[in-house]
Amino acid sequence: MKTRYSFGGDEHIFVEVDEEMSLNAFFKSLSMTNAVRESQIKGVTEICPANASFQIKFDPDVIHPDDMLKEIKSLETAAEKADSTLNTRIVEIPVYYQDPWTHETLMRFRERHQDPNSTDIEYAASINGFSTVDDFIAAHSGAPWFVSMVGFVSGLPFLYQMVDRPRQIEVPKYLRPRTDTPKLTVGYGGCFSCIYSVRGAGGYQMFGVTPMPIFDPKQETSYLKDFMCFFTPGDIVKWKPIDRDEYDANVADVDAGKFVPRMADVSFDLAEFNTDMNSYNAKLEEALNGH
Amino acid sequence: MGIKVHNPGLATTIQDLGRPGYFHLGIPISGAMDRFAMRAANMLVGNDEGAAGLEAVFMGPELEFTSDCTVAVCGADMPIKLDGEERAGWSSIAVKAGQVLSFDFLKTGARIYIAVSGGITVPEYLGSRSTYAIGALGGVDGRPIAAGDDLPTGGDAGPGDGRGVPENLRRAPGNPAELRVLPGLYWHRITDQAGRNFFEDEWKVAPEADRMGYRFRGGRPMEFVERKQPFGAGSDPSNIVDGCYSYGSIQVPGGTEPIVLHRDAVSGGGYFMLGTVISADMDLIGQLQPHTPSKFVKVDMETALQARRDRHALLDQVRAALD
Structure with missing residues (x-):
């Protein structure tokens, strides 16, 4: 990992912790952004953590960009040595894979796709060496995921799967971005899953849809009354495959204000996780299931 | 009322x-x-x-x-x-x-x-x-x-x-409009020649220009420095591991049409950016019509900061005139 600093004009500093994605890079980015927040440097206006990088927006009328750069660089060594631990939560997100709405959309944009003769999930399964879509879904929903970034548009989470490199799923983005994506589509691009928080343009492959809103500017959804965005970086997610009946029942519960996302508070330790990922993930799931 | x-x-x-x-x-x-x-x-x-x-x-x-x-x-x-x-x-x-x-x-x-x-x-x-x-x-x-x-x-x-x-x-864009740019972010991803072309070429505002971002077309396509794409970035040479975008940052998906992000910017994504329009020139972008000829002008940080001070001074003059 080699950290690279650059100015984004006169109001931003962009810090690339690593060119490639890894949990180590994510944790270093997270601890550096936490350090920036705690050090309360005058002039900082936005602190935005991303997957393997982060960005600080500042007011150059308050602090010279060179001085801001020095302040941020001075936090790097300490952040590197910091314990990679996190008090967070694990959340179960229901996913109706291969639903009719993303299917209709992906058929409409077939000429923008690498493989016009298959669906997005068939294509993803095949290029990642799975013989069936069911096997692929089992892998996608098998191990949990870190929310490694929130952004693009309102409250949209990027998720990175908590498995070692050989088990990582990788897919390209559409050849040309779509002009439409159904709201709450579970998508995939590069090594990241995402949930489209609102309807709109998008370039990620589309695998399914969740019945659970994750952004509500009106704050009417029962679990979004305190804040309109559901996710923050560091959340852990476990996908739960559901069928049409369960999807419909969940949607009805959301509409009735009765839907309660299943979740549990957990602490995460990167070193322990790296020692034995499978059993660490199993422990996280036990917490979710209340054991 | x-x-x-x-x-x-x-x-x-x-x-x-x-x-x-x-x-x-x-x-x-x-x-x-x-x-x-x-x-x-x-x-x-x-x-x-x-x-x-x-x-x-x-x-x-x-x-x-x-x-x-x-x-x-x-x-x-x-x-x-x-x-x-x-x-x-x-x-x-x-x-x-x-x-x-x-x-x-x-x-x-x-x-x-x-x-x-x-x-x-x-x-x-x-x-x-x-x-x-x-x-x-x-x-x-x-x-x-x-x-x-x-x-x-x-x-x-x-x-x-x-x-x-x-x-x-009063302030209005010239013709061609000149937008001052501080190179940076993922500038190293394009070749020296592509970097020179970007500032030499005359661009035109594309019809896809809104509060999220302004697209430009008409310049030469960009060549990238060859590399093995990093894990997680995606296969196109213009792709990066999804990161944050700066306001005013210039992304060039596929190396063809630069997009300058504006006030309703997407906050991040997977395209490299070659630099950022300086804060003093962001207002001007809001006054560009589609098809307006535009030039990107390379500047350094001190020029960007001086331009920002000039903008503040202009605003102070307006305040004084209306006081």
């Missing part, structure tokens, strides 16, 4: 100076694309510079005022009419209850800013009244204004006629 919308125009939104502090959740700052014009319009009608007004793009709205007030229109050159009678831009206009403000066709620039004394007083969301339509936030139910809307205003009569921003203090 308020405004009845007879005709909304093309995409007229309520904006103020924006909603900082939520970019880490993908909620951009929003607010007036041309903040200078918004501030000037507010000053003319005696408001705080950050009061909410209307931003109208390419086509003006038709508005009826339900109480006596003062109105000002700054920004693009679009003939202004009060009950059919032509009135001057960059000036305060006394309006009687029941009078109707309308506009003729746009001459130059792209966006007008309409301030009304007392400001537009729709509820604030996350500390701002700015409309962010993609997230359905702010403004009127998170959308552009529509015919039949009644917009509430602060409702004082304001200073009336007679105030104006001197002509030499």
